[in-house]
Amino acid sequence: xxxxxxxxxxxxxxxxxxxxxxxxxxxxxxxxxxxxxxxxxxxxxxxxxxxxxxxxxxxxxxxxxxxxxxxxxxxxxxxxxxxxxxxxxxxxxxxxxxxxxxxxxxxxxxxxxxxxxxxxxxxxxxxxxxxxxxxxxxxxxxxxxxxxxxxxxxxxxxxxxxxxxxxxxxxxxxxxxxxxxxxxxxxxxxxxxxxxxxxxxxxxxxxxxxxxxxxxxxxxxxxxxxxxxxxxxxxxxxxxxxxxxxxxxxxxxxxxxxxxxxxxxxxxxxxxxxxxxxxxxxxxxxxxxxxxxxxxxxxxxxxxxxxxxxxxxxxxxxxxxxxxxxxxxxxxxxxxxxxxxxxxxxxxx
Numbered sequence: 001x002x003x004x005x006x007x008x009x010x011x012x013x014x015x016x017x018x019x020x021x022x023x024x025x026x027x028x029x030x031x032x033x034x035x036x037x038x039x040x041x042x043x044x045x046x047x048x049x050x051x052x053x054x055x056x057x058x059x060x061x062x063x064x065x066x067x068x069x070x071x072x073x074x075x076x077x078x079x080x081x082x083x084x085x086x087x088x089x090x091x092x093x094x095x096x097x098x099x100x101x102x103x104x105x106x107x108x109x110x111x112x113x114x115x116x117x118x119x120x121x122x123x124x125x126x127x128x129x130x131x132x133x134x135x136x137x138x139x140x141x142x143x144x145x146x147x148x149x150x151x152x153x154x155x156x157x158x159x160x161x162x163x164x165x166x167x168x169x170x171x172x173x174x175x176x177x178x179x180x181x182x183x184x185x186x187x188x189x190x191x192x193x194x195x196x197x198x199x200x201x202x203x204x205x206x207x208x209x210x211x212x213x214x215x216x217x218x219x220x221x222x223x224x225x226x227x228x229x230x231x232x233x234x235x236x237x238x239x240x241x242x243x244x245x246x247x248x249x250x251x252x253x254x255x256x257x258x259x260x261x262x263x264x265x266x267x268x269x270x271x272x273x274x275x276x277x278x279x280x281x282x283x284x285x286x287x288x289x290x291x292x293x294x295x296x297x298x299x300x301x302x303x304x305x306x307x308x309x310x311x312x313x314x315x316x317x318x319x320x321x322x323x324x325x326x327x328x329x330x331x332x333x334x335x336x337x338x339x340x341x342x343x344x345x346x347x348x349x
Contacts, residue, residue: 033112036062040092044102044121051093054078057086062111064090069104076105076120097122150192150292150324151178159183163216163258167250174199176250177240179258181217182299185314186225187261190296191239195283203246210251211236214258224257225308232307234315237263239295241276261297262306262315275321282325292324 036058045052056062061084066076076094083090097103102124108117161181166173177193211227218224227236239259245251253259263272283291297316304315 033060033114034058035114035116036109036111037116038064038090038107038109038118040118040120043118044123045094046123047097047125049094049096051091053088054090054092055086055088056083056090056109058083058109058111059085060111062109065108065110067106067108069106070101072099072101072103075103075122078107092120094122097124100124150194150294150322152180152190152192152294152296160189161217161220161222163214165216165253165256167245167253168248169198169250170248174248174250176245176253177259179214179239181214181222181224181258182314183222185299185302186223186311187297187299187313187316188239188258189299190294191259192292192294193240193244195244195279195291195293196289197284199247199250200244200280200283201247201250203251205242206251209242210255212252212256214256217258223311225260225311225313227255227257227260227308229308231260231262231313234262234306235265235268236260237268237272238276239297240293241273241280243276244280261319262313263319272319279321279323282323288325294320294322296320296322 036056039055039057041052041054056064062082064078064081066078066081068074068076075097076092079091079093103122105120106117107120108115159182161183162178163181164178165176167176168174175194177191179188179191181188213224213226225231230236237260238254239261240254242251242254245254279291279293282288296319298318298320299314299316302314302317305312306315307313
């Protein structure tokens with residue numbers, strides 16, 4: 001399965017070629033091989049399923065092997081398992097830990113005759129959970145910020161709040177979306193979520209629409225707009241669209257204040273709506289596994305305010321969607337001129 005990182009129109013990633021000066025004196029190729037290393041974004045991780053990118057540092061071909069410890073097998077995957085040179089987007093994913101145990105895998109990365117060994121840990125339901133396999137250990141790091149594939153790499157300071165909403169599909173809990181709320185601007189600077197046919201579902205926009213305050217922000221006493229009332233001069237624009245979630249209780253959560261920004265009417269129902277539909281089509285295209293999406297807005301240089309009652313909301317100066325698409329299908333035919341005109345690379349974003 002190939003992983004394509006794309007912004008808006010799924011632009012091809014840049015290819016960086018590394019060169020080295022040749023020496024007239026012959027050298028043993030093995031002597032030039034450095035010991036390969038792996039850097040984890042989070043380790044250990046909490047009990048809920050998730051994903052993260054791990055970084056491989058190497059100067060030659062490398063191969064990863066995974067050995068599960070204890071009785072629990074196949075709860076974690078790494079893609080790809082082989083490569084050459086430095087690699088910054090090796091995808092490590094794990095399932096929700098529904099056992100009473102802390103789980104572990106041994107990860108070995110080898111390059112030539114040199115190798116490094118790591119232990120990746122997923123905590124059990126409490127910090128003192130026994131380790132699957134009978135080892136004696138008191139793991140640390142329970143819980144913490146989520147680390148799914150599409151989440152931006154951001155240090156959340158005192159001015160921001162991270163929250164994740166979960167929905168029920170056939171009585172099974174699934175992730176709906178994660179948001180990064182700006183206390184100063186009264187909007188989420190980004191909303192991140194997975195999309196595929198199962199998570200999208202089928203339906204139509206509800207009537208009446210269930211506008212509501214975000215219960216996660218409300219529970220923490222964090223100020224937020226009352227989106228049951230319209231924004232002054234602007235529409236209430238979704239970051240994850242209502243039509244992206246017609247399953248379980250997922251649709252109602254897209255009407256929370258944490259998902260709303262002030263959007264100009266023609267933009268909301270025009271280019272933005274067109275882009276939302278395009279990403280939905282990508283997520284449901286034959287051969288696509290899942291699209292991981294980040295919808296975000298730019299408020300750093302915003303000087304205009306919209307109002308919900310007495311609460312001032314920063315009006316974004318720009319919007320974006322970044323898309324990570326798991327697929328083996330060529331993407332050239334998916335480009336739309338009106339959208340691709342605004343496409344930029346992930347690095348530039």
